[in-house]
Amino acid sequence: MLWRRFLSAVALLGVASAQVNSDCDPTEGHKCKPNPALGTSHSWHFNSTPNGQLWETLVGPIHYNEDDGAAKFTIDEQGDSPTLRSKFYIFFGRVEFSLKASKGRGIVSSMMLLSDDLDEIDWEFIGTNASATTNFYGKGIEDYTNGEWHDVPVPVQDDYHNYTIVWTKDKIDFYIDENQVRRVEAKDSKSNDTDIFPQTPMRMSLGIWAGGDPSLHEGTREWAGGDTDFDAGPYDMYVKSVNIEDYSSGKEYIWGDESGSWESIEIVEGNSTAYEIIHQKPEKTLNDKFNDLPQAAKIAIYAGGAAVAAAILAGLIFYCIKQRRRGAQEARTALQHSEAERMELNKFKKSGIDPDGFTEHGAEYNAREMKAGGMADGDSYNVPGASEKPWGTAAAIGAGAGAGAAGAAALRSYSQSPGPGSYHDLRGPGSPGPGSYHDLRSPGSPGPAAYHDMRSPGSPGPGAYHDMRGPGSPVHGRFPTPPVGPLRSPSLGADGSQSPLMRSPGSPGPQQAYGAHRMQQQNFSDARDYGMDRIGSPGPHGYR
Known part of the structure; x- marks a missing residue:
């Protein structure tokens, strides 16, 4: 029995030694920085990452799960040892935490309080053992007799249990689910007459590690349950919450000498950084x-x-x-426009006009079609003979005459050519109105009222009608020469009477006019000749 207890103590010492370290040990003459105090009490729930100003993560990641409401510490492979450590210290106090240990051979789940001079208080859970263990050390002295095992009704790997340490300068009490399972008295904590009772400021660590790692001492591996099979992982430890109370109040703790006794620790008054953060509004x-x-x-x-x-x-x-x-x-304006359009349409209909019959453009003549019909050759237009009758009907002539001044205004010259034989616009510049007729004579005529022959200089006689194209035209088609005087308006009135003379305003008197009827009698045309239906024909020599 004693032999077995000795082996357990050796194993526990190996476990403690494996995780224990100190950046600065004041008992060895080191000048160490003051320990920042907690200086208050607070609870942390690990459903989310704790404040980084108060906690630090070491040797691997820790996962905080809101659904499970716990932090998960995992060993995936050899060398993993995720640890959560406080940045603050307590100088005597109460520590309580809710933990579910990991299963697995050689896997150790633990909670540890550790000081700079290696005072230590532990809770540890072996993956192949349903019980919990407690232990303590002072000044890093390896005493193999300080560890104890504690039975738990429900295995520590199967459910969460509440584990508590109450630590004062006189004693340490251990609780499982609020049931005290152990007490350590300061007066009884001696090792070779050396005081090994933990009594200097300590900070808290939560973590999981592989005590069965093949690289560790054989005694440690045996205590941890044997060599760890990392291929059988992962191995998970869960912590729901931690509640810590610092029994000392102050800003920080300073080591006064190298004795490592609680009397040598100086408490600096004031609120600690942790206190300010926790109580920040x-x-x-x-x-x-x-x-x-x-x-x-x-x-x-x-x-x-x-x-x-x-x-x-x-x-x-x-x-x-x-x-x-x-x-x-806008509605009234639209209604007015609609009414105006309706009245206009009704007016057209009353006048016998079909508004739907209006077209946007008038008919045009195609030069190719005119050439095929004998009305053009090469690049000029020819006036066909009377027998060909290309110029429309007497009815068309009458319609043209009935158009009045608007029809007369539409008459344009036959050609834009600059030669002496070209026809000028039938309205001269400066004429009284758009419907007036300009002299049909060439410049230099005897008088402003006289009608000059529509022929070029050098024509056979004053009565002959010259080609209606200027000199130099490639083809000379001529009108038959009428037996009487100058050209008259080739239009008829609506009653068949002759149209007014094509004379300039202010002429001496009317002259004999050639109406369509007389021209027909003289065998110059028939009722369809010289109609107005060619006005607007295309081409350089067309009527305009």
């Missing part, structure tokens, strides 16, 4: 800030808000009224 919400205002300020805010709301409402009403009036005006 959350930023007030707008509702909180409003509630803190004086009543007069609240009334002013209400009044201002009401005024702004009224102004916005008035603006919306004005906008709606304006838009409604604009819409009504």
